[in-house]
Amino acid sequence: MTPPRSALTREVTCIRSLAWRTDLPTAIDWPRLGAALEAAGLARRPAVGAMQRFATTGGDQVSLIPTTGRVQFRVHYTVPERERRFAAERLFQLVVRALHRS
Amino acid sequence: MDRYIEQAVAEIPQLIGIFVTAMPDSLLFSSWVRDGTSWSPEDVAAYFGDLVRANREGLKALGAWSSEMQVTIESAESLVVLRELSSDFVAGCVFERSAPLGMVRLHLKRLLERIAHVLPEVQAEDRPRGLRIMEFLDRYAPDPHAVALRVSLRAGISLDDLKMPGALTPDQVRRLEETACKILGVKQLGL
Amino acid sequence: MPIEDLRQLLAEQSLTFLAGIPYVYHCHHYNLFHDQTIDDALGEVDGARVRTTAAHNAFRELLGAVFAAAGATTPAERISLATEVFAWMGQGRLSLDVSGAGGRARSGSLHYGFAWREKYGARVKRDEPTDAVAAGFAAATSELAFDLAADAITATEHRCLATRDPECEFTLTAGKGHLSRPPVDEATVRRYVAPAIRGLDEDRVAAIASGLLEFMRAVHGDERGLVAAFNVFVTAHLPGYYNETVYEAVHHIERTAPAGVAAVEALVREAGQVCVFNTFGNVLLSPEWEGMVGPLSGIPTDMMAFCTAIARGLGFGHWLIHEYEPRKRLVIQATSNYEAPFYRTRYGIAKKPRSYFVQGATLAMMLLCETVRWTERPQLTNAYYIDLFRGKPRYRVEQTRCATRGDALSEYVVDAL
Numbered sequence: 001m002t003p004p005r006s007a008l009t010r011e012v013t014c015i016r017s018l019a020w021r022t023d024l025p026t027a028i029d030w031p032r033l034g035a036a037l038e039a040a041g042l043a044r045r046p047a048v049g050a051m052q053r054f055a056t057t058g059g060d061q062v063s064l065i066p067t068t069g070r071v072q073f074r075v076h077y078t079v080p081e082r083e084r085r086f087a088a089e090r091l092f093q094l095v096v097r098a099l100h101r102s
Numbered sequence: 103m104d105r106y107i108e109q110a111v112a113e114i115p116q117l118i119g120i121f122v123t124a125m126p127d128s129l130l131f132s133s134w135v136r137d138g139t140s141w142s143p144e145d146v147a148a149y150f151g152d153l154v155r156a157n158r159e160g161l162k163a164l165g166a167w168s169s170e171m172q173v174t175i176e177s178a179e180s181l182v183v184l185r186e187l188s189s190d191f192v193a194g195c196v197f198e199r200s201a202p203l204g205m206v207r208l209h210l211k212r213l214l215e216r217i218a219h220v221l222p223e224v225q226a227e228d229r230p231r232g233l234r235i236m237e238f239l240d241r242y243a244p245d246p247h248a249v250a251l252r253v254s255l256r257a258g259i260s261l262d263d264l265k266m267p268g269a270l271t272p273d274q275v276r277r278l279e280e281t282a283c284k285i286l287g288v289k290q291l292g293l
Numbered sequence: 294m295p296i297e298d299l300r301q302l303l304a305e306q307s308l309t310f311l312a313g314i315p316y317v318y319h320c321h322h323y324n325l326f327h328d329q330t331i332d333d334a335l336g337e338v339d340g341a342r343v344r345t346t347a348a349h350n351a352f353r354e355l356l357g358a359v360f361a362a363a364g365a366t367t368p369a370e371r372i373s374l375a376t377e378v379f380a381w382m383g384q385g386r387l388s389l390d391v392s393g394a395g396g397r398a399r400s401g402s403l404h405y406g407f408a409w410r411e412k413y414g415a416r417v418k419r420d421e422p423t424d425a426v427a428a429g430f431a432a433a434t435s436e437l438a439f440d441l442a443a444d445a446i447t448a449t450e451h452r453c454l455a456t457r458d459p460e461c462e463f464t465l466t467a468g469k470g471h472l473s474r475p476p477v478d479e480a481t482v483r484r485y486v487a488p489a490i491r492g493l494d495e496d497r498v499a500a501i502a503s504g505l506l507e508f509m510r511a512v513h514g515d516e517r518g519l520v521a522a523f524n525v526f527v528t529a530h531l532p533g534y535y536n537e538t539v540y541e542a543v544h545h546i547e548r549t550a551p552a553g554v555a556a557v558e559a560l561v562r563e564a565g566q567v568c569v570f571n572t573f574g575n576v577l578l579s580p581e582w583e584g585m586v587g588p589l590s591g592i593p594t595d596m597m598a599f600c601t602a603i604a605r606g607l608g609f610g611h612w613l614i615h616e617y618e619p620r621k622r623l624v625i626q627a628t629s630n631y632e633a634p635f636y637r638t639r640y641g642i643a644k645k646p647r648s649y650f651v652q653g654a655t656l657a658m659m660l661l662c663e664t665v666r667w668t669e670r671p672q673l674t675n676a677y678y679i680d681l682f683r684g685k686p687r688y689r690v691e692q693t694r695c696a697t698r699g700d701a702l703s704e705y706v707v708d709a710l
Binding site for chain 3: 059072
């Protein structure tokens with residue numbers, strides 16, 4: 001398993017604690033990671049250029065940019081602020097487990 | 103004073119910063135922060151001073167105020183302890199969260215005794231209320247970059263006059279205060 | 294008929310229309326700051342009145358055109374379509390229970406109330422409701438649903454998320470009625486645009502803008518009628534609303550308190566800065582941008598091209614870089630913008646430049662391109678905004694040509710001080 005290059009950190013955001021990020025090596029198998037995320041129950045959304053998007057049933061989003069390794073976790077805005085970090089950590093763990101499986 | 107504090111904190115490895123705030127205007131008097139921290143001492147000192155003042159007023163409203171009171175704040179990364187050193191000074195100490203509470207209390211007692219010993223006697227100036235209100239707005243207004251413009255429009259005070267808030271007339275100060283309350287959504291300012 | 298099908302694009306001018314009525318994209322930071330400025334100028338009571346009236350007028354224009362284009366004729370059809378349009382725009386989901394005599398409306402998710410509570414709720418207590426836009430919309434919908442004259446219905450919000458109520462609630466009652474004005478529609482707008490000209494780096498600006506406009510086609514309200522995109526809340530909104538509120542406020546100050554004109558104009562320009570910092574900044578730092586355009590270089594000429602493209606992509610008009618010498622001078626021209634057609638139609642020829650939003654925006658573009666270290670992933674916080682825009686001014690902006698004044702195009706010159 002290729003570990004993330006960085007831990008979960010707060011992303012640039014104007015809405016408090018809604019966006020988080022980590023960075024993955026660009027050399028990982030991105031199609032397999034995407035497939036593993038779908039197998040874990042995330043729905044693939046239409047891509048935006050090189051950015052791949054996945055969404056949970058609760059409306060949280062995971063965005064992957066294979067060309068740079070950037071991964072953004074976007075917690076749904078209805079999640080109370082005190083719970084947003086935990087929601088982001090769950091998304092982060094989802095990606096880590098998907099990496100492990102891929 | 104800063105160098106004295108620097109020597110005093112050398113024995114406390116888990117201390118991240120200390121701020122001494124001059125009251126009643128919550129102005130930074132002295133501070134020390136560990137290398138690598140990016141805090142603004144002026145901002146931290148000001149907020150700590152306001153916090154202690156608000157705490158004091160709250161306890162008075164409960165009939166529970168005591169000159170020995172201490173405010174302790176535990177966050178994910180730090181332990182903050184605020185204490186009044188005298189009527190003119192407040193000390194705020196920020197420790198690593200992992201510091202044992204017993205050690206914190208011991209270090210705090212020694213540190214604050216040393217600092218209190220060397221604090222000067224203060225003859226508090228009567229700082230103009232207009233100036234204090236603008237400083238308060240600067241700290242607490244939601245869009246501080248636009249505060250002077252907003253106040254100018256609402257209160258009908260020219261931008262030039264607002265550049266010297268200490269020189270405002272009593273009527274201007276009254277309008278300024280009303281506007282500040284409106285901007286902050288409060289019935290009166292905590293000044 | 295899907296709402297998307299009502300969209301039109303005047304591509305060479307980067308202007309967007311819904312059923313022939315102009316619309317643009319703005320984020321919640323700009324929307325809240327704009328409304329706050331109107332209230333600062335006019336006071337809470339008159340501010341709310343002007344904002345509600347402006348929204349009422351703007352939505353009457355929009356919904357009249359939408360109903361005609363969609364063939365919606367019955368009250369039920371019109372109310373349903375109107376609430377779908379409102380939600381599609383990211384303004385929120387509003388339930389209307391109305392007749393020709395008035396009624397009620399409620400929502401748990403309006404853009405202004407929700408965003409205000411999210412941004413300011415922990416810091417400031419608010420006594421007045423904030424959803425004048427929704428109030429104006431509700432009144433316009435009710436009038437048009439029952440074929441009533443303009444202002445036959447008035448709407449007032451008496452509970453609001455921003456004032457810590459669980460929901461926003463409105464009461465609609467009979468108004469006095471007045472004649473409606475002709476809309477500022479695409480045909481009107483076309484009278485006040487100059488032929489599009491090429492600027493510096495035009496091919497790159499145009500390509501990115503085109504990609505952004507295409508991306509924005511898929512951006513619409515979610516099940517709550519809100520749009521969370523680029524780390525902000527976005528609305529498709531009506532220039533008629535922005536323009537009527539700004540110009541009514543500025544003219545009021547000019548008439549009644551001329552000493553305050555400098556402050557109100559500065560605040561409206563500041564709103565342009567707030568938009569560029571928050572909207573443009575968050576677009577640039579978003580994964581969507583990285584996916585569409587690539588990682589940021591931080592090179593000022595690149596960043597200026599990106600900002601210009603973003604302005605076009607949000608429907609602000611055909612902005613172009615006429616001249617750019619990093620750290621010294623920037624000249625942005627606009628063969629179209631969303632301020633001039635309204636001003637010329639409503640007020641005639643201006644005596645001085647009146648394109649306040651773009652004045653502030655171009656000043657902010659200069660600062661953003663010159664000063665922000667984009668490759669270091671800056672946090673676009675309030676504190677950073679203050680760092681950038683307060684303190685000793687580094688640049689000044691002057692609008693040297695203005696379409697509101699009758700010039701063929703608008704020109705904004707930013708010089709280093």
